[in-house]
Amino acid sequence: MSDVSDRLDAWTSEEAALEDVEQTSAALRERARATLGVTGDENTQSFRSLVREHDLSYYPVVALGLLFITATNQSYAFTVLTPEISRTLGISIAAIAGARALYQLAIAVAPLPIARLSQSRTRRAMLCIVTGLAWSVITLTTGFVTSLVGLIVILCLDGLATGSVVALHAPLVVDSYPPAARVRALSAYTAIGTFGQALAPLLVAVLASFADLTWRGVFLALGLTSILMTLCALGLRDPGFGKWDTEQLRASVHQEHGDADTDDLSAKDVALGFWEICRRVILIPTSRRIFAGFAVFGILTVPLNTFLSVFLDQRWNLGPGQRGLFFAAFFAIGVVALTVYGSRGEKQFRSSPARVLRAAGYLMGGTVVFIALGGLMPAFVPMLICFGISGGCLGLLQPMLWISLLSIIPSPMRPHAQALTGIFMAIGGLAGALLLSGIENQFGTAGTMVAIAIPGVLCALVIASAGKFIENDLNRMIDEVIEDEEIRRIKLGGGHLPMLACRGVDFSYGQLQVLFDINFTVDDGEMVALLGVNGAGKSTLLKVISGIGLPTTGSVRYRGQEITYLDAERRLRLGITQIPGGRAVFGPMSVIENLRSYGYTMAKERRSVERAIDTCFEAFPRLHERRNSLASTLSGGEQQMLGLSKALMLRPRLLLIDELSLGLAPLIVGQLLDMVRQINADGTAVVLVEQSVNIALNLVEHAYFMEKGEMRFDGRADELLARDDLLRAVFLQGAGAAR
Amino acid sequence: MAGGRRLARVAAVLVAMLTLAGCGLTHVQDLNFRVDKRLHFVSPKDRSTVHQQVTIAWRMDDFKVAAQGSQPQSRDAGYFAVFVDRTPIKPGHTMDDVAKDDPFCQRSPTCPDSDYLSQRNIYTTTKTSLDIPFIPNISGSKEKLQLHAITIVLMNTSGHRIGESAWELDVRIRKVGV
Numbered sequence: 001m002s003d004v005s006d007r008l009d010a011w012t013s014e015e016a017a018l019e020d021v022e023q024t025s026a027a028l029r030e031r032a033r034a035t036l037g038v039t040g041d042e043n044t045q046s047f048r049s050l051v052r053e054h055d056l057s058y059y060p061v062v063a064l065g066l067l068f069i070t071a072t073n074q075s076y077a078f079t080v081l082t083p084e085i086s087r088t089l090g091i092s093i094a095a096i097a098g099a100r101a102l103y104q105l106a107i108a109v110a111p112l113p114i115a116r117l118s119q120s121r122t123r124r125a126m127l128c129i130v131t132g133l134a135w136s137v138i139t140l141t142t143g144f145v146t147s148l149v150g151l152i153v154i155l156c157l158d159g160l161a162t163g164s165v166v167a168l169h170a171p172l173v174v175d176s177y178p179p180a181a182r183v184r185a186l187s188a189y190t191a192i193g194t195f196g197q198a199l200a201p202l203l204v205a206v207l208a209s210f211a212d213l214t215w216r217g218v219f220l221a222l223g224l225t226s227i228l229m230t231l232c233a234l235g236l237r238d239p240g241f242g243k244w245d246t247e248q249l250r251a252s253v254h255q256e257h258g259d260a261d262t263d264d265l266s267a268k269d270v271a272l273g274f275w276e277i278c279r280r281v282i283l284i285p286t287s288r289r290i291f292a293g294f295a296v297f298g299i300l301t302v303p304l305n306t307f308l309s310v311f312l313d314q315r316w317n318l319g320p321g322q323r324g325l326f327f328a329a330f331f332a333i334g335v336v337a338l339t340v341y342g343s344r345g346e347k348q349f350r351s352s353p354a355r356v357l358r359a360a361g362y363l364m365g366g367t368v369v370f371i372a373l374g375g376l377m378p379a380f381v382p383m384l385i386c387f388g389i390s391g392g393c394l395g396l397l398q399p400m401l402w403i404s405l406l407s408i409i410p411s412p413m414r415p416h417a418q419a420l421t422g423i424f425m426a427i428g429g430l431a432g433a434l435l436l437s438g439i440e441n442q443f444g445t446a447g448t449m450v451a452i453a454i455p456g457v458l459c460a461l462v463i464a465s466a467g468k469f470i471e472n473d474l475n476r477m478i479d480e481v482i483e484d485e486e487i488r489r490i491k492l493g494g495g496h497l498p499m500l501a502c503r504g505v506d507f508s509y510g511q512l513q514v515l516f517d518i519n520f521t522v523d524d525g526e527m528v529a530l531l532g533v534n535g536a537g538k539s540t541l542l543k544v545i546s547g548i549g550l551p552t553t554g555s556v557r558y559r560g561q562e563i564t565y566l567d568a569e570r571r572l573r574l575g576i577t578q579i580p581g582g583r584a585v586f587g588p589m590s591v592i593e594n595l596r597s598y599g600y601t602m603a604k605e606r607r608s609v610e611r612a613i614d615t616c617f618e619a620f621p622r623l624h625e626r627r628n629s630l631a632s633t634l635s636g637g638e639q640q641m642l643g644l645s646k647a648l649m650l651r652p653r654l655l656l657i658d659e660l661s662l663g664l665a666p667l668i669v670g671q672l673l674d675m676v677r678q679i680n681a682d683g684t685a686v687v688l689v690e691q692s693v694n695i696a697l698n699l700v701e702h703a704y705f706m707e708k709g710e711m712r713f714d715g716r717a718d719e720l721l722a723r724d725d726l727l728r729a730v731f732l733q734g735a736g737a738a739r
Numbered sequence: 740m741a742g743g744r745r746l747a748r749v750a751a752v753l754v755a756m757l758t759l760a761g762c763g764l765t766h767v768q769d770l771n772f773r774v775d776k777r778l779h780f781v782s783p784k785d786r787s788t789v790h791q792q793v794t795i796a797w798r799m800d801d802f803k804v805a806a807q808g809s810q811p812q813s814r815d816a817g818y819f820a821v822f823v824d825r826t827p828i829k830p831g832h833t834m835d836d837v838a839k840d841d842p843f844c845q846r847s848p849t850c851p852d853s854d855y856l857s858q859r860n861i862y863t864t865t866k867t868s869l870d871i872p873f874i875p876n877i878s879g880s881k882e883k884l885q886l887h888a889i890t891i892v893l894m895n896t897s898g899h900r901i902g903e904s905a906w907e908l909d910v911r912i913r914k915v916g917v
Contacts, residue, residue, distance in 0.1 A: 087890055087905035088771070090829030090836075144770065208774075214903075217772040314882050317911070319786055444881060 028252055032478040035248045036407060037179025042347035047188075050181040060176040061185050063233035064169045065192025067132045070226035071165050072193060074139040074158065076200035077222055078103075079305075080320060081208075081215040088215065091148050099148065103155035108426030110163020111419030116274045118415050124168045125238040131164035132230040140223025143216040166422035170402045171414035172236075178244045179407070183349050183356075184342040186399040191338035194395050198331035201324030209321070242411030249478060250485040270561040270574070277416045280565040281409060283550060286357075286473045287417065289466035290405045291424040293364065296459035297397060298428025299435070300367065304452060307436050308387075311445040316380060326387075333388050334395020341396050345403070353404060353474060354467035360400040361464025367393040368456025375449025404466070408473040410481065476553060483555065484562055491560050499524045499685055500545065500654055505554030507540055514540050516709045518554070522654065527676075527686040529696035529717065532706035538689045539581055541706070542656045545687070546578040547571040558654070575653030577646060581662065581689070584643035587632030591623055591642060594631050598646045609649075616645040619675060637668035644672060647679050655679060658689045673699060693720075693727055769830070775904040777801050778891060788884065788911040795821075795889060795908060796868035802893065804865050810896050817895040821869055823860040824877060827890050827905055833898045837861060863894065876915050884911050 033039070051058065078085075078100065086093045114131070118124045138158045145151050170186065177185040207218045240247070272280060281287050305327075312318040312326060348355045367390045374386035401421075409417045435455075436448040443451070483503070490497060498521040507515035515537050522528050530538050543549035545556060547568035556564045563571060586594050595616055599609030617624035620641040626634060631642060640660060647655045657676065661669040677699065680686045690696040697703060697717045705713035705726050713720055720726070781796040783789050803816040810816060820827070820834075828836045837859060838844035838851045853863060862869055877885050889908045893901040 083888075083907070084905075086826055087892075087907060088830075088903040090827050090832065090900075092826045143772070146770070212774040212776070214771045214774055216770055220772065313886065314884075317786060319909075441879075441881070 028249075028482050029475060029478055031252060032249050032482060033474065035179065035252065036245050036474065036478070037182060037350060038353060038474065039350045040352070042351050044343060044346045044350060045180060047181055047184045047342070050178060054178055056177065060236060060239075061173055061189045062192065063236045064128065064173060065189050065196075066229045067128060067233050068165055068169060068189070068193035069196025069199070070132065070136060070139075070222075070229050071162050072196045073200045073203065073222050073226065074135065074142070074219075075162075076197065077204050077215075077218055078142075078155075079309075080201065080204050080324065081218060084215045085151075089146065089148070089151075091151070095148055096151065099152045099155050102152060103159040104426060104429060106156045106159025107162050107166070108423055110160040111167035111415075111422040112163075112274075112278075114163045114167040115415035115419040118168060119274060119277070119412065120271070122238040122240050124172050124415065125236040128164050128168050128172065129230065129233055129236060131161040132233060133227070135161040136223055136226035136230050138223075139219055139226050143219035143223065163419075163422070166425075167415045167419045170406060170418055171411070172238070174403075174406045174414065175239045175241065175243055175411055180346070180350070182407075183345040183399065183403050186402050187338045187342035187345060187396075190395070190399045190402075191335050191342075194331050194334045194338060198328045198335060201328045205321055205324050246411050246481050249481045253482055253485040253489060270558075270563050270566060270570075272413075272565055273567070273570075274416070276565050276567055277413050278420060279550070281413055281417045281420060283552065283565075284408060284473050284476075285469040285552075286408055286466045287405060287420075289462050289469070290357075290401050291420060293360065293397075293401055293459055293463040293466075294421045294424040295428035295431070296364065296456055297401070298425035299432030299452065299455065300371075300394060301425070301429070303429055303433040303436050304371070304448075307440065307445055307448045310440075311375065311449060314445055316383070326384075329384075330387060330391040331395070333391040337392035337395045338399065341399075345396075345400065349403060349407075353407060353470045356400050357404050357467040357470055358464045360397060360404070361460045361462075361467075363393045363396055363400070363460075364463055365457050365460035366390070367397070368453045368460070371456075372450045372453040375446045401463070404470060408470060408477050410477060472553075480555065480562070487557065487560055497557075497560050498522060499526075499559055500687075501555075501557045502541070502545065503555050503557070505541070505544055505551045505556070507537075507544055507549060507551045513552075514709045515544070515551070518706075518709075518711050519714070520545075520704060520711065522685050522687055524653075525680070525683050525685055526702060527680045527688065527700050529700040529703040530687055530689045530706065531691070531693055531696055531703060531720070533691065535708075536706040537709040538706055539658050540709075542578055542658055542687065542689060545654075546576055546656055548578075572650075572652075576656070577650050577652035577654070578656040579643045579646060579658060579660070581658035584646075585631040585634070585639050588630065590628050590630055591634070592627045594642055595645055595649065598649045612649040616648050619648055619678075620645065637664050637672070640664065640668075640672055641675075644675055644679075647684065648675075651682075652684055654685045654687070656687045656689070659691065660688065661690065661692055661695050669695065697721055769902065771903045775902075775906075777904070778906045780906070780908045783908075783910055786886070786909050786911065788913075791873055791912065791915075793871045793874060793889075793910060793912070794868060795871065797891065797906075799867055804867075805896050806865050807863075807894070807896055807898050812895050812897045812899075814895065814901055817893055817901060818863055818865045819867075819869075820892050820894050820900070821862040821864065821871075822890045822892070823862075823871060823874055824887050825860055825890070827892045828900050830900050830903050832900055834861070834863075874912055880914075883914050885914050886911055 045053070050056075082093060082096050082100075085091070086096055114127060118127055135158050138154055138161060142154050142158075145154055169189065173185050173189045174182055203222075204218060207213045207221050208215075211217070211221075213221060242248075282291075309323055309327075312323050318326065345356065348359060370386045370390035370393065374383050374390065377383035377386055405417055405421070406414050432452075436451065439451040440448050487497060500520070500522040502518055502520040505515055505518040505520070506513060507518075518537075518541060520530075520541065530541065532538050540549060544551050547563070547566055547570070550565060554564070555562055558571070558574060558576065563574070566574075586597065589597065592613065595613045596609060599612055617627070622638060623641055623645065626638065631639065634642065644657075644660075660672055660676070664672070673695070676686060676688065688696055688699060697720065700717050703713070703715070703717040703720045704711060705720055705723075707726070713723060713726055777800045779798045781798055783793075783795065799819075801815070803813075804818060805816045806818060828834065834851050834856060837856065841850075844850035844855060856863065857872075860874070862871065871889075874887050877887070887910050889910065890905055891908075892905045895901050
């Protein structure tokens with residue numbers, strides 16, 4: 001009896017610790033939002049005073065802007081000089097266009113490995129400089145290319161190096177400045193890059209026309225300029241992940257409790273891997289909508305420029321030089337818009353990030369509508385005005401989408417989010433090229449200008465709709481960081497936390513939400529029952545714990561570490577094993593093969609696997625008798641024995657058992673439950689999902705009851721038995737077997 | 740340290756690929772870094788609208804015009820090859836490239852001759868003007884006023900393209916059949 005009482009006391013203290021975490025999160029949330037630059041007002045300090053106050057400099061934004069310019073120059077030069085390259089080398093324009101497509105593919109793919117390189121160490125600045133030097137040398141080498149193969153190699157290498165612009169620049173700008181200055185820092189960085197886009201046509205025109213350089217000479221000159229500009233960025237240093245946001249939030253947790261600052265605890269065992277981070281970023285509702293926005297942005301920037309060039313050529317008979325001037329003016333208007341927008345955007349963001357996204361939606365709509373109008377204009381000047389307005393709107397989109405995306409994602413994951421934007425832009429670019437080509441064949445180049453309005457307006461609505469989610473996603477990020485730090489603090493202070501703690505878990509199958517704000521805890525060595533009728537969400541909760549399903553919101557913590565987005569196989573290695581409901585065996589394999597497969601899951605040595613199999617056979621002699629039989633030929637009870645053997649072999653810290661007694665004779669159920677008791681007595685915590693209340697409640701002291709995806713009861717098992725209002729729908733069966 | 744070594748290896752591979760892709764495959768003296776201004780188009784004006792048959796004229800400086808086989812091979816002597824809406828042959832290559840996918844032509848010792856080439860919108864001349872009898876529509880284009888590219892390159896007396904120099908004139912012609 002005293003054992004039961006001790007357990008319940010421990011359980012109460014753990015619940016209190018978790019409540020402490022939740023209270024700290026709630027208390028700090030408003031302050032944390034202010035730390036992240038969302039104050040609810042529009043009072044902004046000037047950028048200069050912020051830089052002075054925090055002893056910062058303009059250097060990071062200028063250095064990254066210079067690198068951005070060098071990257072765009074090479075790309076623009078290629079676009080303009082393609083006919084000349086074709087004539088000189090005797091390579092068809094189609095072949096060069098194919099090489100350019102590979103270049104775009106390289107640009108789309110490269111941000112992912114670059115994000116991976118920057119994931120575990122703060123070396124983003126070093127990567128920016130190295131890749132900047134790489135593409136500068138590549139630009140210079142382009143001037144010596146003599147064959148299509150050489151061109152393809154050069155372009156692919158260039159695309160791979162340019163990937164750092166997409167993956168690293170915006171996260172580095174964001175981490176270099178405090179949140180109160182970020183919209184302006186991003187706007188300034190984008191303005192410098194856009195200035196480069198405006199400058200590129202003029203620079204190429206000057207080099208080609210006035211300096212009499214061929215395309216080779218132009219690339220040599222651009223390469224040398226690029227090397228010089230990259231050298232100017234040599235002083236770039238990585239400020240560290242989340243210096244101005246997540247680290248500040250962590251510090252605020254300790255300030256709240258009057259603790260001294262602590263060193264970061266190593267959490268390598270549960271650090272998310274590359275694909276886990278990508279998946280985690282995609283699961284954020286705001287991110288998904290912003291990625292859709294970037295896909296249309298890809299249509300606008302990648303193929304539309306080509307079609308716009310053809311449109312100006314055919315409809316308005318503008319030669320290459322005049323087209324260059326047109327594009328220079330187009331981007332220059334973007335620079336002006338960005339310069340004006342910076343402080344306005346900061347105010348919008350401080351007031352509410354949702355306003356930034358709504359404004360981005362309107363701008364996206366404005367961009368495509370004015371492009372369409374420009375395509376239809378019968379006179380030259382109105383056409384110029386329409387495209388000028390669209391250029392201004394287009395210029396603003398990038399920093400608005402960046403700040404919205406990066407502000408809801410923890411710092412180390414930002415390069416991954418940026419890399420994904422690159423992928424979505426490339427997808428948009430490819431889809432746009434196919435779409436616009438088809439439309440050009442049917443309706444001519446003016447038709448392409450008009451057609452872009454349809455997906456563009458749809459996408460504008462999607463971006464604007466992201467405004468509904470960004471506040472929640474921002475709060476979620478804040479809660480995650482604060483909760484993480486609060487739990488570290490409690491652990492450092494010797495506080496006890498449950499082995500497993502699910503907090504505020506929501507889960508959906510597509511659009512159908514099946515779990516609602518679930519809280520669920522299990523302590524070391526505890527056996528708990530999770531009860532409820534069919535469809536209550538019990539098995540889904542087990543999936544969330546074991547990693548087979550990922551929640552839309554909420555967290556899963558295991559031994560104090562966040563594992564919400566960890567892969568299932570990594571959770572298995574950490575000691576979480578699930579025995580699925582029904583026949584949890586590989587039917588076409590024999591009993592012994594099934595057991596070996598469990599052993600090999602843990603990459604155990606053959607000898608230790610064989611020893612573990614012998615243990616299973618000792619526990620279940622019936623399995624030994626049928627060791628060479630196919631699992632599909634076993635009876636239901638034998639199959640459950642085989643499933644339970646998994647726990648005997650893997651010796652998990654936490655065992656999740658789904659519907660062990662379903663469809664089995666009482667005698668068999670009794671045998672299996674004895675084994676479960678034994679496994680639990682050996683120190684494994686057990687979560688027993690059951691429909692049979694009597695079976696479960698005879699085994700456990702702590703029970704949960706779920707109904708329609710909600711946790712309706714969390715408490716002592718005997719108290720649940722007294723709740724007729726909850727248990728009326730559950731069949732009271734199998735009591736005899738349990739006894 | 741392992742990460743640093745991996746980066747160094749990647750950098751070495753990149754440098755090797757760049758060298759292969761770029762200057763390792765060619766002689767630098769054969770590459771044009773400055774615009775070759777020896778040829779100037781006299782008529783028609785660039786991007787002007789013209790009618791069929793199109794006559795183009797140009798002026799050539801510092802180049803001795805000579806027919807194929809008339810004198811020893813030299814970079815400064817030879818004749819003109821005019822490509823209409825076509826990519827010119829590669830530097831140093833001959834007109835055999837035009838017929839490389841045509842087995843009938845390859846069997847004939849005189850092919851590709853001037854008739855064969857003109858059917859493919861390629862003309863050779865020792866004069867500084869050329870009458871192009873007919874420029875066909877650009878395939879796939881629905882534009883009523885189509886932009887055609889006329890490119891002139893230099894050929895030496897042994898029938899090889901000289902260097903990388905190429906000059907382009909764009910003219911607009913109303914689509915045939917509209």
